[in-house]
């Protein structure tokens with residue numbers, strides 16, 4: 001049959017995932033989301049439920065305990081969860097697209113059997129450890145060292161800003177083995193919590209995504225068996241970059257969800273709130289804000305789904321993932337700020353949720369590569 005136009009429709013499975021994530025967010029995550037943000041905590045029981053729903057290893061093949069779903073399903077789930085709780089979605093995003101996906105794509109069979117099966121079900125949580133106090137955007141300048149000692153590596157250094165740093169049982173740690181080789185001398189090691197010399201630093205007191213724990217991690221003469229290295233010697237930086245390409249789709253979906261959640265609250269509020277004898281939606285200034293919010297969200301959604309589809313189709317998605325993250329994170333920041341404005345004074349207090357979404361939005365322009373780094377990535381791709 002002749003193809004007509006582009007197909008922007010979700011499949012049955014994608015719609016089912018959307019509905020399940022939406023229901024879960026409303027019934028399980030919404031109650032208590034303000035308290036979790038205030039108290040900076042995410043209960044173990046909620047993590048367990050995320051795992052039971054299949055949200056912790058969505059793209060992992062069923063052979064290793066995962067959902068075997070495509071990236072579009074994953075992005076849709078992240079979007080729905082983020083409408084309500086962006087702390088929950090960053091925990092999901094790191095576990096799904098950085099830890100599980102990285103292990104499945106680049107790990108060996110023994111590593112998958114040992115770690116992936118438990119990570120994919122949410123039985124244990126993983127962390128991805130690239131950033132350091134002096135290596136964020138400039139990620140090749142790793143100060144953490146993994147000295148080759150024959151059958152093990154001796155790991156020394158500090159990782160910063162690690163999502164789920166305290167909760168995680170398994171950490172994928174990038175470290176420099178041969179500084180003479182620059183980024184080609186970096187390795188990625190699977191390091192288990194509880195290994196001697198491995199300690200967790202203080203918890204960061206953050207502006208947003210406050211229920212997700214962010215910690216520095218310290219390594220002092222930690223012995224990591226050679227069998228825990230992912231890929232061949234010197235593959236660590238390629239591992240990190242290759243994994244982050246997909247991670248950026250997850251964060252773009254998170255930004256999209258934060259924006260869409262704030263927009264839905266603002267639209268509802270604009271229809272309820274009356275000034276000068278009519279709902280504020282009747283004032284063109286408010287209507288125009290909502291029209292523009294809806295338009296930018298739709299544009300962000302198209303970029304996110306396109307990047308996810310390209311990944312599913314086995315195409316090169318470096319540029320589309322970076323574009324999706326760059327654009328969706330700006331949309332999240334702008335839409336949430338306008339959502340607070342539409343709520344007036346009520347927007348400025350915890351109870352109405354939009355101030356939290358505005359605080360949560362900001363991080364999407366910073367982590368997994370700042371907006372400036374996304375532009376750098378896109379610009380380099382333009383020359384290819």
Ligand code: CAA
Pocket residue numbers: 090094128130131136137138139140163183237238241242244245318367368369370373376377
């Ligand atoms: N995909 C695949 N490979 C890539 C890549 C990409 N997107 N970007 C770079 N590479 C490869 C290059 O091909 C190169 O390899 P070769 O030399 O073998 O060809 C190697 O990586 C080094 O690349 P560059 O020479 O371009 O290195 P650079 O130092 O000039 O720039 C960078 C690299 C793009 C700026 C990179 O350092 C970067 O992405 N920085 C941002 C780091 C980041 O995103 N951190 C996120 C931490 S995790 C996190 O934040 C989780 C969370 O919050 C929830």
Ligand code: FAD
Pocket residue numbers: 094128129130131133134135136137138160161162163164206209214363366367368369370371372373376
């Ligand atoms: P810097 O790199 O010092 O950047 C400072 C400013 O300079 C930014 O505006 C940046 O865009 C700009 N800049 C830097 N270089 C350039 C350039 N070449 N051109 C133009 N502008 C430039 N990391 C992990 O490894 N794992 C995690 O789980 C993780 N989770 C995080 C969770 C939170 C809540 C936060 C805040 C961070 C997390 N990060 C994590 C770290 C995050 O990825 C880094 O903070 C981020 O990559 C930026 O690095 P930086 O903070 O060192 O800023």
